[in-house]
Amino acid sequence: xxxxxxxxxxxxxxxxxxxxxxxxxxxxxxxxxxxxxxxxxxxxxxxxxxxxxxxxxxxxxxxxxxxxxxxxxxxxxxxxxxxxxxxxxxxxxxxxxxxxxxxxxxxxxxxxxxxxxxxxxxxxxxxxxxxxxxxxxxxxxxxxxxxxxxxxxxxxxxxxxxxxxxxxxxxxxxxxxxxxxxxxxxxxxxxxxxxxxxxxxxxxxxxxxxxxxxxxxxxxxxxxxxxxxxxxxxxxxxxxxxxxxxxxxxxxxxxxxxxxxxxxxxxxxxxxxxxxxxxxxxxxxxxxxxxxxxxxxxxxxxxxxxxxxxxxxxxxxxxxxxxxxxxxxxxxxxxxxxxxxxxxxxxxxxxxxxxxxxxxxxxxxxxxxxxxxxxxxxxxxxxxxxxxxxxxxxxxxxxxxxxxxx
Numbered sequence: 001x002x003x004x005x006x007x008x009x010x011x012x013x014x015x016x017x018x019x020x021x022x023x024x025x026x027x028x029x030x031x032x033x034x035x036x037x038x039x040x041x042x043x044x045x046x047x048x049x050x051x052x053x054x055x056x057x058x059x060x061x062x063x064x065x066x067x068x069x070x071x072x073x074x075x076x077x078x079x080x081x082x083x084x085x086x087x088x089x090x091x092x093x094x095x096x097x098x099x100x101x102x103x104x105x106x107x108x109x110x111x112x113x114x115x116x117x118x119x120x121x122x123x124x125x126x127x128x129x130x131x132x133x134x135x136x137x138x139x140x141x142x143x144x145x146x147x148x149x150x151x152x153x154x155x156x157x158x159x160x161x162x163x164x165x166x167x168x169x170x171x172x173x174x175x176x177x178x179x180x181x182x183x184x185x186x187x188x189x190x191x192x193x194x195x196x197x198x199x200x201x202x203x204x205x206x207x208x209x210x211x212x213x214x215x216x217x218x219x220x221x222x223x224x225x226x227x228x229x230x231x232x233x234x235x236x237x238x239x240x241x242x243x244x245x246x247x248x249x250x251x252x253x254x255x256x257x258x259x260x261x262x263x264x265x266x267x268x269x270x271x272x273x274x275x276x277x278x279x280x281x282x283x284x285x286x287x288x289x290x291x292x293x294x295x296x297x298x299x300x301x302x303x304x305x306x307x308x309x310x311x312x313x314x315x316x317x318x319x320x321x322x323x324x325x326x327x328x329x330x331x332x333x334x335x336x337x338x339x340x341x342x343x344x345x346x347x348x349x350x351x352x353x354x355x356x357x358x359x360x361x362x363x364x365x366x367x368x369x370x371x372x373x374x375x376x377x378x379x380x381x382x383x384x385x386x387x388x389x390x391x392x393x394x395x396x397x398x399x400x401x402x403x404x405x406x
Contacts, residue, residue: 017233022226022229037216054181062115076127078172079121081252086187089184089195096192106140110140117186121179122150123150145182173256176252184360195360207364210369228350231309236266237265237311238277239265240267241268244269256375273338309348
């Protein structure tokens with residue numbers, strides 16, 4: 001990685017990505033020894049494999065006891081995001097509440113009338129294990145999803161609950177679809193979500209096509225992920241989603257930017273941002289920096305100023321199950337408005353628009369390119385996107401006993 005005195009930092013100490021590090025495919029792959037690019041390119045294959053493994057788990061028995069009062073999806077990190085995916089794909093007409101729970105245990109109101117879906121890529125996260133244990137003790141129906149031959153599988157077997165294996169080949173953040181598809185299929189078995197085999201097939205095809213567009217050999221001007229990474233470089237990214245589905249994708253991008261590229265980022269729903277956080281555009285990294293700019297300054301010095309970079313995820317798709325298209329129209333007007341506000345303040349903005357027929361495919365279209373972009377941004381800074389020392393140290397410091405004794 002470049003040193004602070006080699007010219008890659010501006011007058012303010014701002015770090016700038018090195019585009020030349022994204023030009024040589026062999027060098028990129030050598031700087032990605034853990035294979036994060038390869039793991040991310042497997043997203044389409046993950047959809048197909050997970051659907052097959054879930055079918056073998058025979059989830060049909062979930063519906064025998066009727067529709068639950070509520071569904072709790074328990075997990076942390078990427079596993080925790082699967083609850084948001086289920087809720088979003090199910091849409092506003094979902095007949096029961098879907099609650100994402102990202103801490104140990106389960107809410108106090110959960111009982112025999114409810115279903116708990118415990119998700120852990122490793123099969124040993126404390127949050128998922130505690131949720132599975134609590135669900136069993138309270139008589140709630142349990143579904144477990146995670147690595148085969150793990151403690152989570154053992155707990156599911158003791159409870160005689162369905163277990164869907166997810167082969168562990170990469171960090172959890174690169175296994176989003178391997179975890180999300182079983183959750184969706186469990187939701188379908190419970191009658192919560194209308195998703196069929198054609199939806200999964202089209203989603204997998206979409207992910208395959210985006211992986212091809214974002215392949216390492218493709219140069220920056222034709223590779224949307226490399227272009228997005230270079231756009232974000234040296235900025236403070238603000239990522240907003242125009243709809244609930246787009247907001248899930250925005251938060252996913254924030255997670256991967258933080259973990260893979262080590263970038264500070266703010267993400268959320270554009271509707272909420274319009275009630276307060278849109279004020280960032282007028283702050284010292286937004287419009288205030290623009291108004292104080294010296295028009296006679298050297299452009300190279302100007303580039304050394306850290307600025308906001310707005311990334312807007314837009315989803316103009318209309319779910320035929322929705323009552324009306326008015327919410328979509330409102331969301332689209334907000335997205336247009338924030339782009340105008342950013343332009344007036346000299347804040348650059350990238351827009352990613354969902355494509356596809358089903359909600360699942362639209363979500364996939366908003367996650368694939370950003371997933372690759374977070375990896376390319378890491379590589380452009382000379383970072384290994386898989387090896388994140390702070391994550392491992394955090395686990396060691398917060399773990400009460402050695403892993404070998406657990």
